[in-house]
Amino acid sequence: METWTLSLLLVSLHGAAAVTHSLKYFDTASSGLTNFPEFVSVGMVDELQIVHYDSNTRRAEPKQDWMIRFTEEDPKYWKRQTELSLGNQQVNKVNIEEAKQRFNKTGGVHIFQVMAGCEWDDETNEVLRGFHQHGFDGEDFISFDMKTRTWIAPKQQAVSTKLKWDHNKAQTAQMNHYLTQICPESLKKFVKYGSSSLMRTELPLVSLLQKSPSSPVCCHATGFYPDRASLFWRKDGEELHEDVDHGEILHNHDGTFQMSVDLKLSSVPAEDWRRYECVFKLSGVEKNIVTRLDEAVIRTNAEKLNDMTTSSSIIIIIAAVVVLVLAVGGFMCYKKRKDKDPQKNVKTPLNPSPPPMSESGSDSLTEGVNSSTRLM
Structure with a gap:
């Protein structure tokens, strides 16, 4: 299992065209891994880590200097990020056990992950893609299809979750709003504040x-x-x-x-x-x-x-320690890079609540994704 785990950790996330920017949040719950946090949450802009939380530190922390400046206008930002991650940690601990039961898994190493975010073209100002995906043990479990506003369940074990979430029209509307409005607006702000780092070039x-x-x-x-x-x-x-x-x-x-x-x-x-x-x-x-x-x-x-x-x-x-969270998310994202139709077969999470909405409007800083909905 150790070889399998390491290979997943090293899955890369390829960049898109030169004018395309991406914002991705990864939440990863694990079981059976010793000397490793049972929950890790990472936020990334253009594959550059901007925020990190894990169950050992139990604190959301900025990973770029410009993120500290970015949040000076909102002193409670990091407190909210920490509280959000604490909630996701508890729910995903339950979710990984639920997923193990559905797939009849017992011992060994298991990983349950949520990946959510969006891509934006800074030349055309077009939102290219939004995604909210869940995976279990390196395979897609369930995902949100923005085109049909329904959930896709490639596994029989996810059908009951799909039926439950399709029935929740309020959650569907909120999910679509997050992916098409809130996430892109946050991404634009991140790119603006972090342009000196994000737009640099370094030769190898x-x-x-x-x-x-x-x-x-x-x-x-x-x-x-x-x-x-x-x-x-x-x-x-x-x-x-x-x-x-x-x-x-x-x-x-x-x-x-x-x-x-x-x-x-x-x-x-x-x-x-x-x-x-x-x-x-x-x-x-x-x-x-x-x-x-x-x-x-x-x-x-x-x-x-x-x-x-x-x-x-x-x-x-x-x-590996920093991006354990990329294990399943990287796998799912990489497959979509191969797909000619970016909306095709979009996969999503097992049990997410709608992502949080900004209470103060578009000028407020956007939190990470709330995945705190149980599977059952």
Whole structure:
């Protein structure tokens, strides 16, 4: 189960077009995990963490300096965020047990998660997508379809929840209002306050790595921002699609990203190596980073162990702790990135109450998502 859990934690959330911004909230309840909080809540803007809560600290805290400035106009913001997360923690503790009963699960590691948020295009001012999804053990459980304003239940075990929520018209209206109005307005404010961080660009360190002479050569880029980037091998100026293995974009502990792409060279003569090069492209940056395949610059497995393994392990561990909440949410979001129709098969939560509405109008700061509705 540990391998399965780690693989889920490292699922990446890919960025969209350069003008697209996203606001996502993730609530994750877990059981069977030792030395790990049973509940974690994270808010993210453009894949940058802005708020964090877990059942150990029992306190919502800002993760960016500009979030502190953002909430100066509302001194009670963090108190409300903490109270909201405390309520979600208790309800989702019940929900994970309910889900285990419905799927006839007993021992082992189990994860129940809510992901909610929206995407907005700052050029067209169009709300591209809203989503409210629940998942159990890495699979979709139930989700809200904005087009039909109904709940989708891909699992038989979620049908009773779907019928209950479809019948609650007030909750449906409030959910739709949150996703189409409140969430986008909050996102616009976040982007305004955090523009210096969210709109920055950072180029990576690109290295060529190889475990052994017979292993593929790995082109590894780390430290770039934002995550709207591509990394590929080309030969004689043409991008290669065969004998290459693309890795996912992963989070670094400092908010930047890393990715890699492997090239198999088992059938390539040494004299032809000079025809290959690795290319890194970052959205918004005109010049690419090109690294020619040269045995002299390849770092061997021994060098990698000395210089990179320790730091990479720390990065992965810290990222896992910070974004456990991305385990199921990342999985669901990633599948939708693959979908041509962003509204198709939108999945949602097991037992959510409607997201909180701002009592003071659109000028007030918006809280995270309230998932405090029980399944049964």
